[in-house]
Each structure stands twice: as structure tokens, then as C-alpha cells.
Amino acid sequence: MSEQEYVPKSKAGKWFNDRLPLLSLASHLTDYPTPKNLNYWWTFGGILTFCLLTQIITGIVLAMHYVAHADLAFASVEHIMRDVNYGWLIRYIHSNGASMFFLAVYIHIFRSLFYGSYKSPREIIWILGLMIYLLMMAAAFMGYVLPWGQMSFWGATVITNLFSAIPLVGDSITTWLWGAYSVDNPTLTRFFSLHYLIPFLILGLVVLHIWALHVPGNNNPVGIDIKKPSKDTVPFHPYITIKDTFALLLFMIIFAGFVFFAPNVLGHSDNYIQANPMVTPAHIVPEWYLLPFYAILRSVPDKLGGVILMFGAIFILFVLPWLDTSKVRSAVFRPIYRQFFWILILDVLVLGYVGAMPAEGIYLVLARVGTVYYFLHFLVILPVVGYLEKTEPVPLSISEPVLSGSADYSIAKKDNEKI
């Protein structure tokens, strides 16, 4: 790697860098050779970093005003909304920020699925990413409990009861998670403690995620290995920083749109009713980003079976790099896989839709079909398509498709020489 030869120009810089090579790290990050054909689907890593920092900053501020106690939590959230200066803004950024975070992470994950970014040699990046995703779900779930509204309480009850499906020790585990004989004040206080902890665990995993990324370098839309640095790469700064910033600005417009014009559209009105252990709301649904898994849970008529399939739907992704047998990374050159990719997206959207609907009639049928297809995709379709599919010719370098697409070869050639 080039940063090893990096020597700071100033004497003081050299003195410092010899003792703690932070300047070498900064040099590595700015010069980091990036494929020159990265499209806007690659900007979501930066967007996700922004989301994490937004959640941490607004979360720290909210914790200054929030009271984690079953009798006071609900009122303290209303206090934030009504009395605290700009409290409404900070809370709406935090609550909608969670949704934006998941929106970005789903695009990021499906980008990886389309362009085969999870494949060798990037398996560890993929697995670290999934661990981040799992922690995100845990953080989001616990955060949703903190306002102590009806959905908070009953969502917490339903999700913690999932563990009671475990044979023999299930009930002891559930009681241990609660710290009581039902979801109660001890549950709230521990959820608050863990909700504060998890973002920093995520931050640590993000560092590892990026570190692992910087070993092989970025995948790219044509999915081929490239020499670094070469005419196929551009330095991260300013090329990628400016592209990421532009994408982030567009993303922030959507984010601000929710915060200022529809701050409650992604939530449930039931959560503006204080938690009541005597009454269950008529229709309990999780937040939108967990709906596909909820649909899988409900599609199985057996309690333990439903829980196993729901967790299985996530854990199957951990072995994805070894289930996909195709040597070609990018779906651009995989005509059959490409179609199954879009069917999978449709399948997940259908599961998300039926997850929000009552578990009966046609919705239950759709949920079952969707669940079967989800597992079929990963366990059967991916391995088989990898063997049978006739892939299209893969270019030898990124420059090749760019040049052959150009009408005037001489211009392209001149351009090429400049680089």
C-alpha cells in the first residue's frame, strides 16, 4: 500500500507521524484508489455513516431530557416534544433517522446482492455488514420501546416472547430479559442502557467493515478485479468524496421531507397512548423495516417453527457467499440471476406488505408463498443458477467497455493517455 512510503512534509508532521502514524492513515484514506466506474448505488456507504452519526448525536441530546422510568418515560417524551427548545426537531430527526438508516442499509445490501460484492475476497466485509445490520435491528427495537407507548409496550412483549419458544429454558430466558414477570420498569431501564451502548458497537464494526474493505478495495459495477492504482482507478479524494457528498445532499432532502412534512407517517398513532399492560392494541405491527421478517414469523402455524424461520431468514445471509456458486460477480453479466434478483426484491416487498396486514385469508397465503420463495432463492436457485447459467463475456478492464462504447476512439485514446 502506498501510504507506507508517505512522509509528511513538515518536520513537526514527520515527528508526530513517526510516533503515531495518523497522517499516514489520512493519506491512505484520501489517496485510496477507487474504481472509476462506481455508480450512485455505491454512495450509500457514506450515507450510512452520516445516518449513524446523526443517530448518535441526536440520541445523546435526547438522553439529556429523557427519563427511563415506566411512570415517567411517556411524559418525558412529551416534555421533549413540547417544552425542550427544538426538542421536537431533535426527536423527529432521531425517530425518522432510524427509518432513513434502514432505507439506506437495504439499498446498500441489495446493491451488494446485485453486483456480487459479498463474493470472494469480500466475504468478511459482508459478514461484518450483517453483524452491523443485526445490531441496527436490536437498537431500533429497543429504541422503539423507550417512549413507553402502547406499541412500545406490546412490541416489546411480542418480541421478547419470541424467546419463550426455545424449549426448556425459554421461559427463564424471557424472565431474565424482562427482569420481571412481564415487560415492566426493569425492562425499560435495561433497554435504555443497551440502546445507548449499541451505536458505539456499530461504530466499532463500521471501522472493521471499512478496514476489511480497504484490503481488497471496492467492488465495482462490472465486478472484475482491477489493478490498484491504475488507469481503472481514481483517488478517493476528491472524486468519491464529492460524489458521496452530492448523493448525501439528495438523501438529506428526502430525510428533511419526512422530518418537516410527515414526521409521523412511518410511526403508529397507538404509540401516542401510554403503555397499558391490561389492553393490547387491536393490530400490533412492527416498524416498516422489520415487516418482511414479521410476515415470515406469522406465516408458520407453529410457534417455535415461526421463530426459527424468522431468525433463519437473517442467518442464511451469513452463508450467502458460499451458497452462490457463480464465478462472475456482477449481475450485469448474469442474465438469469439478474431476473431472480428482481423477483427476490418483489418477494421481499410482498412479504413487507403482508407483514403489515392481518394474518388471515389471502394475506396468510401470500406470506406462505413469499416465505417459501425467500428460502428457495438462497438455498436452491442461487447454487443451481451459478452452475447452469451461461454468463455474458466479462471485460478485462474497466476502461475496455468505456472505450469500445465511445464513438471517437482517438478521443478516448487521448483521454486514456492523460490518465
Add this chain to the structure above:
Amino acid sequence: MDKSEKKTTTRRDFLFTTSYTVGAVGLGAVIWPLIDQMNPDKAQKALATTEVDISQIEPGKSITVLWRGKPVFLKRRTQEEILEARSVSLKDLPHPEKDEERVKSGKDEWLVMLGVCTHLGCVPLSNKGDYKGWFCPCHGSHYDLSGRIRKGPAPKNMEIPKYEFVDANTIKIG
């Protein structure tokens, strides 16, 4: 090193093994309090009993009280309801239990049970569902007049807590 030297247990091997063992025990001794602190504390356990006055409940009516953070249904059943609950064949039950086993003998009209669906812990609605008992709105479990699961994803009948009649008008739960 010759062979005989290799086989003998040295002082250093002994020190390694004992150090690891003591270290593992010590680590366990430190971790256990950190885990066990999350179990219900003394204040939670202190709420273990609740006394309920049942003198005001008319036949066919029920009340709900909170016990250890969970709702408990106390239903005073009519004779018809008791007969209907007892006319069910055990073969039709996913979790076979006789109605007689779910009430105190001589106090057959009183059904005292945790108002918690055995699926994922929601509170079922009374006088709803296909079996005139309870219906859980969360994932559609139907319970009969004895609180037994009849249809839906719940695996078990609603739980009967430990309770006793202190006198004719008072039930002590827990």
C-alpha cells in the same frame, strides 16, 4: 531434549494448568453476578401475591386484575357456560385438559387464569372468537370458555396461576 524429559510433567506445566483453572473459575465468578443482576429483583418478587374481592362479580361477568405486571382474568361462569366447557371432547383439544382440572372443585363457576396469550403474550379479548371464550387480536388464537386453545398459533391453554380462596369473597393470587 530427549524423550524421557518430554513426558515428565514439569513445574511449569503444573503452574500453567492451575493458573488457567483458577482464572476460569474466577472469570465465571465475576460473570455470574453480571448475568444474574438482570433476573427479577427482590422488589419484583415482593409483588408476588394479590388479594381480590370477588363479591361484586355477577354470574357471566369477569374482571381483570394485575398480578406481577400481568393481567389475570377472574370469570364467574354461568351453569350453561360450565356445561358447554365440559361437553368438549378431549380429542378436539390441541392441549388436552379437562375443565375440572382448570378450576377448584366446588368452585366450578370461578375461572382464574393469566390473561396472557401463550403465543406471544398479548391480552386476549373476552367474549370473542369462534368458541365464545377469548380471542387474541395479535395473531388470531381462539380460546374456549375454559381458556383452552382451540384454533390459531398459540401452543398451550392459558395458564392457571397458583391461587386460593381466602374466604367466600376473596381470592389470593400467587
